Amino acid sequence: MPKLSLRFVPLLSLALPAFAAPAQQPIRITADLTEAPRKLYHAEIDLPVHAGENSFTTPEWIPGNHRPTGPAEDITGVVFSVDGKPLQWRRDDVDLYEFHVEVPKGVSTIHAHLDCIVLARASDKLAVLEWEKLLLYPSHTPVKEIPVQPSVTVPKGWGIGTALTPVQPFDANTKPGGTVQYQPTTVEQLQDSPVIAGEYFHEFALAPEIKPAHFIDVVSDRPDDSNLRPEILRSLNNLVREADKAYASHHYNHYNFLLTLSDVAGGEGLEHGQSSDNGTEELGFANGKHLLGNAELLSHEFTHSWNGKYRRPDKLYQTDFSKPEVGELLWVYEGMTQYMGNVLAARDGMWTPQQYRDMLALSASQLDYKSGRIWRSTDDTAIAASILRGGSPVWSNWKRGQDYYQEGELLWLDADTLIRQLTNDQKSLTDFFHIFLGKGGNTGPLIVTYNREELIRDLNEVVKYDWADFFHKRVDLINPHADLDGITRGGYKLVYQDRPSASEITLLTGGGRRGGGPDLWYSLGMRIAKDGTITDVRWGGPADKAKLAPGQRLIAVEGRALPADGDDQILLFHEVLTAAKSSTQPMHLIVGSESYVSLVDLDYHDGERYPVLVRDGSGKDYMDEIITPLTRAVTAMPVLSPDK
Numbered sequence: 001m002p003k004l005s006l007r008f009v010p011l012l013s014l015a016l017p018a019f020a021a022p023a024q025q026p027i028r029i030t031a032d033l034t035e036a037p038r039k040l041y042h043a044e045i046d047l048p049v050h051a052g053e054n055s056f057t058t059p060e061w062i063p064g065n066h067r068p069t070g071p072a073e074d075i076t077g078v079v080f081s082v083d084g085k086p087l088q089w090r091r092d093d094v095d096l097y098e099f100h101v102e103v104p105k106g107v108s109t110i111h112a113h114l115d116c117i118v119l120a121r122a123s124d125k126l127a128v129l130e131w132e133k134l135l136l137y138p139s140h141t142p143v144k145e146i147p148v149q150p151s152v153t154v155p156k157g158w159g160i161g162t163a164l165t166p167v168q169p170f171d172a173n174t175k176p177g178g179t180v181q182y183q184p185t186t187v188e189q190l191q192d193s194p195v196i197a198g199e200y201f202h203e204f205a206l207a208p209e210i211k212p213a214h215f216i217d218v219v220s221d222r223p224d225d226s227n228l229r230p231e232i233l234r235s236l237n238n239l240v241r242e243a244d245k246a247y248a249s250h251h252y253n254h255y256n257f258l259l260t261l262s263d264v265a266g267g268e269g270l271e272h273g274q275s276s277d278n279g280t281e282e283l284g285f286a287n288g289k290h291l292l293g294n295a296e297l298l299s300h301e302f303t304h305s306w307n308g309k310y311r312r313p314d315k316l317y318q319t320d321f322s323k324p325e326v327g328e329l330l331w332v333y334e335g336m337t338q339y340m341g342n343v344l345a346a347r348d349g350m351w352t353p354q355q356y357r358d359m360l361a362l363s364a365s366q367l368d369y370k371s372g373r374i375w376r377s378t379d380d381t382a383i384a385a386s387i388l389r390g391g392s393p394v395w396s397n398w399k400r401g402q403d404y405y406q407e408g409e410l411l412w413l414d415a416d417t418l419i420r421q422l423t424n425d426q427k428s429l430t431d432f433f434h435i436f437l438g439k440g441g442n443t444g445p446l447i448v449t450y451n452r453e454e455l456i457r458d459l460n461e462v463v464k465y466d467w468a469d470f471f472h473k474r475v476d477l478i479n480p481h482a483d484l485d486g487i488t489r490g491g492y493k494l495v496y497q498d499r500p501s502a503s504e505i506t507l508l509t510g511g512g513r514r515g516g517g518p519d520l521w522y523s524l525g526m527r528i529a530k531d532g533t534i535t536d537v538r539w540g541g542p543a544d545k546a547k548l549a550p551g552q553r554l555i556a557v558e559g560r561a562l563p564a565d566g567d568d569q570i571l572l573f574h575e576v577l578t579a580a581k582s583s584t585q586p587m588h589l590i591v592g593s594e595s596y597v598s599l600v601d602l603d604y605h606d607g608e609r610y611p612v613l614v615r616d617g618s619g620k621d622y623m624d625e626i627i628t629p630l631t632r633a634v635t636a637m638p639v640l641s642p643d644k
């Protein structure tokens with residue numbers, strides 16, 4: 001039932017029969033990104049209307065975000081008009097994303113202007129347009145039924161990357177600038193088709209023998225950064241070939257990876273049916289150090305074109321963006337994508353097999369030591385997804401976060417190795433993908449929903465097993481420990497040793513997105529930021545027993561001031577933790593809060609502890625098999641050494 005503002009209801013209900021807004025006429029929208037460097041996007045929108053009250057909405061629940069992140073609070077400068085004369089409008093009293101406009105008789109189209117304040121995803125040299133920032137469409141109408149004709153205006157000399165099809169085809173690398181008009185589509189598809197634009201723009205065609213066509217469009221703040229290195233392009237070609245083999249279907253007319261490389265425009269990874277919006281720091285793909293933390297980004301978002309966009313959990317799909325999404329099956333949507341995104345990063349050569357295992361060890365150990373798992377199931381992290389993203393790190397291990405990503409990775413590794421074992425290596429999760437992700441054969445962009453029953457049915461088609469019980473035990477029930485069965489069955493075991501893995505050293509010494517500094521989580525049971533602030537304390541760990549608290553600042557350890565430099569901090573803790581092994585005395589710390597300084601004794605003698613996977617000689621090496629390329633394209637790994 002549409003929510004109508006009181007002032008319009010009586011008049012409307014007398015004057016008009018109850019019919020929905022018109023509209024086989026398309027909405028026409030021109031997005032103007034020329035002021036992106038000033039943090040403002042503009043839109044000029046022509047909206048088909050009928051006489052009387054019309055209601056228009058901006059998107060609230062954004063697919064892929066699984067949260068109400070539509071930026072209604074940043075939309076400003078709203079003017080509705082007819083022939084240049086302003087029309088009065090009123091925001092809905094309850095649904096703050098909705099505008100009500102009274103339209104005079106005889107008027108079939110009104111104009112809307114609006115601006116959006118864009119604090120992220122734009123810089124002096126590039127801009128990312130997510131259409132929910134500018135879209136207006138008739139309320140309470142299925143968005144797949146609303147036609148829209150989009151255009152985009154960008155600064156002169158900027159290139160444009162998008163999965164939208166231009167009315168006048170052009171070579172993207174010519175950087176058209178100005179206004180580009182795109183073929184009519186639906187509001188559902190437009191919201192799913194972001195645009196990147198930038199001065200330093202490159203488009204590369206990928207794996208040309210694979211149909212339909214694949215491209216990567218790149219913009220960057222640094223002039224040379226968007227011109228991806230041949231080693232990266234080789235891995236991306238491999239990625240397209242490997243996904244083609246693994247999923248054996250596609251659900252797009254063409255696919256555009258959209259990549260922004262910027263310290264200003266922020267990180268991003270958002271899936272779409274025919275494209276993905278990927279953002280990393282500057283130089284994110286320029287050297288091995290950055291690449292370690294970014295290697296799985298593109299393969300993860302690409303996988304979502306099948307798992308998430310085409311196959312969508314039934315309650316996660318809504319016919320318009322004003323209805324809440326239900327997260328219960330996110331351990332499939334995100335979890336299986338996390339698994340395959342990482343597997344593909346190894347198969348395409350962005351990670352070496354060793355790096356794949358090192359990264360898996362880091363996420364498996366984090367889950368195994370996540371204390372909140374004694375009160376909260378993985379299922380609950382999925383259901384509560386919309387309130388678990390981001391937030392403070394304070395006691396976050398006790399709260400749990402969006403663990404359905406990594407829990408899902410372990411769960412699907414478990415399932416993959418189990419299928420291989422049950423079928424004597426004749427089948428694998430790839431067979432399941434061919435059924436589950438390939439239903440209906442090749443299609444254009446399309447959403448086909450599923451539920452848990454279908455998932456179980458399709459797995460049983462691969463191999464008979466009690467899959468209902470398999471999921472119930474791992475997802476719905478409280479499990480004090482992480483599911484390490486896939487690792488074990490895969491021929492490895494998770495152990496803790498006194499030296500970090502080579503990959504963790506790269507991360508700890510400041511590589512990629514994950515920051516630098518010592519890893520004290522499995523030893524002292526706390527995380528510290530560069531400035532010594534304790535960001536989290538592991539519930540039940542040594543720091544917890546010593547009553548240390550998140551937010552306190554570590555000033556000194558064993559009489560030695562905490563150095564400012566992350567590498568020096570690593571060295572200090574190496575020395576202190578090693579010395580404590582042969583001592584029975586507690587460690588002495590000085591910590592500060594806002595106003596006070598205190599002395600803390602911390603009783604810990606087990607030395608440094610870092611997670612790694614080691615080969616377990618007793619089992620078959622399914623894990624090595626899983627990350628072996630399915631195509632013969634990958635011949636040499638790795639792509640870039642860390643110190644380049």
Ligand SMILES: [Zn+2]
Pocket residue numbers: 271300301304333334337
């Ligand atoms: Zn994802």
